[in-house]
Amino acid sequence: MPTNKPSPYLRFLNLLDAIDRINPGKKLDFIEESLLNKIVLASVAKQSVLVGDLISLSDLGSQATLHGRVKNLCAMGYIKMAANEDGRKKQVLPTKMALKRYEDISKCLEKAAKAA
Numbered sequence: 001m002p003t004n005k006p007s008p009y010l011r012f013l014n015l016l017d018a019i020d021r022i023n024p025g026k027k028l029d030f031i032e033e034s035l036l037n038k039i040v041l042a043s044v045a046k047q048s049v050l051v052g053d054l055i056s057l058s059d060l061g062s063q064a065t066l067h068g069r070v071k072n073l074c075a076m077g078y079i080k081m082a083a084n085e086d087g088r089k090k091q092v093l094p095t096k097m098a099l100k101r102y103e104d105i106s107k108c109l110e111k112a113a114k115a116a
């Protein structure tokens with residue numbers, strides 16, 4: 001007999017939706033979310049990510065689309081650019097706000113799992 005209690009994953013999605021409603025101007029689309037995931041994962045792994053690396057991810061969109069999304073992430077405060085040792089290339093780094101977003105998502109996941 002099915003219960004009316006939502007699954008942990010559905011609770012997790014509801015919690016994520018609540019985060020987006022708290023910060024409506026900071027909602028990311030799929031491409032921005034994918035780019036930010038790559039940037040944060042590389043940062044945690046102590047790997048360098050350049051703008052060129054991101055705009056070459058053709059599975060996510062055209063170079064123009066990806067460049068626009070990188071600019072959006074920067075304008076929203078999720079990433080910052082830093083000159084690398086070459087000086088001609090820009091390294092992409094997550095900001096404290098981006099890292100806090102992932103902490104908040106982790107808390108949502110833990111909360112949804114505990115409610116199971």
